[in-house]
Amino acid sequence: MNESLKNVRVVLADDHAVVRLGFRLLLEGAGALVVGEAADGEGALRLHGEMAPDLLVMDVSMPGGGGLLALERLRARDPAAHILMLSAHQDEIVPVRALRLGANGYLCKRAAPAEFLRAVAQVAAGRRYLDPELAQQVALAQLSGAAQPLETLTEKELAVFLKLAAGQTVNDVAGDFHVSPSTVGTHLYHIKQKLNLRNPAEITLLAVRNGLIEA
DSSP states (O other): OGGGTTTEEEEESSOOOOHHHHEEEEETTOOOOEEESSSSHHHHHHHHHHHOSEEEESSSSSSTHHHHHHHHHHHHHHTTTOOOESSOOSHHOOOOOOOHTTTTTTEEEOOOOOHHHHHHHHHHHOEEEHHHHHHHHHHHHHHOOOOGGGGSSSSSHHHHHHHTTOOOOOHHHHHHSSHHHHHHHHHHHHHHHHHHHHHHHHHHHHHHHHHSSSO
């Protein structure tokens, strides 16, 4: 048992049940208490309000607008919340965005179990945490202040961009986010205008070049 995690109350938010189970087993094995699980951003917000956990562990990419939108809303509602964001993305764009929105920590899902528990312990204790594999990239991105095209996207547009780049259709994204296809179409129009893109292939190519998805 990890004494630093003993009785730490955690809410898990990830749209994959198997992933949540893995996190639960790791946390409970270390002495933490998983007091709730959510499969989307709305559920994470609701559970955080109901359970008042010591820590929310939340995936970036989820239905209902995704983790970044939920993070922004939760931070506005509860400035003292402790939030660790998780993602499969290994670029600097998503972690920089998450940290700017108020995440206390960011960890890539490819990290070792021991690193996951270390991240949870640090954020639960009120300290900041950044995946060591991403620290240099993030620091350089923040220091340079160089404007990247993807930085012009709003949180909703970025969430839609990531889904479309992964090969989902407008209807797929609408279903995932519980909105109408026309709403997604509006986001897509703005994405294309801001990034000067013409078709799905160019969206995917830009995502690959920025390390958001694997080729």
